Amino acid sequence: MKIIHFSDTHLGYNDLDILDENNINQREADFYNAFSQIVEQIKTIQPDYIIHTGDLFHRSSPSNRAITFALEQFKIIDELNIPFVIIAGNHSTPRTNLSSPIIKIFDNFKNIYTSYNQEYKKIEFEDVVFHTLPHMNDDTKAEDEINLCEQNIDTTKKNIMMMHCSVGAWYLMQEFGEWVYPTHKEYIFENMDYVALGHWHGFGAVSVKGTKQKYPNVFYSGSTERTSLNDKRNEKGFIELDIKDELTVEYKQINIRAIREKEIDCSIYEESIEQIDNSDTKDAIVYVKLTNLKATQSIDIQNSQIKELFPDAMSVNIKREFSKSSDEKTIDDIEALSLEDYFLEHIKEDSLDADDTKEYDRLKHKVKELFSLYEESTNDTV
Incomplete structure (x- = not known):
């Protein structure tokens, strides 16, 4: 018996305010692309069953585009x-x-079986029983549903x-309303041929409580894309499992947008810049970490300068990590004591031609005037 297990497709998710050639948010399109790849794999593998363990959509009220895409893909699968x-x-x-659960829209498909009412539902076929426990908002009622699951185990079938x-707490996503499966009910796993999990976004077998040992039949398939930077x-995909005399689990990767981490050591800034390798950043999400950064030095390093190092990247995200030493002012000190100077430096570096001193002097005078008025108004309110 061959089964495809995937999860957490989060259709409709969008981020970064970047549009593709069809004027669709690029990250939203990435999630559609990931789902389409799995559908193509299903066509090739031709499993006996397909299972999806939750978070098909990113929101309980998804956009029309997300719903339309899902209906189109489910029609392909149904056929x-x-x-x-x-x-x-x-x-x-x-x-x-x-509100009505969104996956109810698939109830009229011939080959699609849904479970969404926050209760146990037994979905049975000739050779296998699927014991479905969708997300539960109420933990106090969840245990009753788990008991129903245990009572319906059929030893004549898979x-x-x-x-x-x-x-277990290790697999928490730090989200509102997460359902945590009770540890004292984990013994049920031993009576299952396979436990398919959704919610955690990484692939892997689940650890036995209090040990480093893994359950051999309990797996998260992980998400098909990233919902957070x-x-x-860089590895996302689905599980292909085979249940014969024993269980075999194989993780299948799909192609997703790469995320690349780069580091610039600001204590040797120029040298570190020269050593940057951007050969693997085409169309990637680039995450740049500026380390050993002095607060005063930070004023001179503009984000635009860093982004220019990765001209072919889809997006560049920059994190500044300040060095700490007793003789250095903190960034809070800089903001508190020299905001006016910072503003003037910004004008000088980014807005004016180096030789245009007359215009700079005019703006400098205006800035000082504005800051003086601000200080006066602040003093009047004290």
């Missing part, structure tokens, strides 16, 4: 005549009962448990 089981995650579950939650993983 393959492969049973496709999907559960709701926390991002696609309304916080109140007044048993697949599907959940969208954190199994804090996620530095």
Whole structure:
């Protein structure tokens, strides 16, 4: 029995305010592209079943474009005549009962089976039972649903448990309303042929509580793209598993936009700049860290200068890490004591021609006048 397991596709996510050639947010398009790649893999692999463990959409009320894209892709999958089981995650579950769960729109597809009502649902086929536990807003009721799952294990068939939650604190995403699976119920995993998890965005087997040992049959497939620049993983994809006499799990990567980390040591700024390698940054998200930076030095290093080092990158994100020493002013000191000087330096460096001293002097006088008025108004309110 061959099964494709993927999760956390977050359709409709967008970021960075960059548009592609179709005037669609480029990061949003990246998520659609990742999903399309998996659909193409499904066509090739032709598994017996397909499972998705939550967060199909990034929001519980996705955009029309995200919904349209999903319907088009689900139509393609449905026509393959492969049973496709999907559960709701926390991002696609309304916080109140007044709203209808978005994945309900797939209920009328012939080969698609949904689970979204924050309750256990048994989805059964001739050779396998899928025990689905979608995201639960109410932890107090969740244990009753887990008990129903345990009671419905069928020893004459394969048993697949599907959940969208954190199994242990290590897999928390620090999001509102996360569901944490109770540790005293982890013994149920041993009675399952496979436990398919969603929510955590990295691929991997889950650790047994209090040990470094991994459950051999409990896996997060991870997300198909990054919903945060804090996620530095360049490997995203899905799981292809085979359940025969024993379980085999194979991780399949897809092609995603690269994220590249670069470091500039500001204690040797010019030398470090010369050593920058930008050969792997074409169309990538570049994350630049300025280290050993002095507060006074930071004024002279403009973000635009750094971005020019990576002309072919899709975007460049810059983080400044200031060196700490007793004889240096902190950045707070600089902001508090020389905001006026900083502003003047900005005008001098970025807005004027070096020889245009007359215009600079005019603006300098105006800036000093404005700061003087500001100080007077501040003193009047004290």
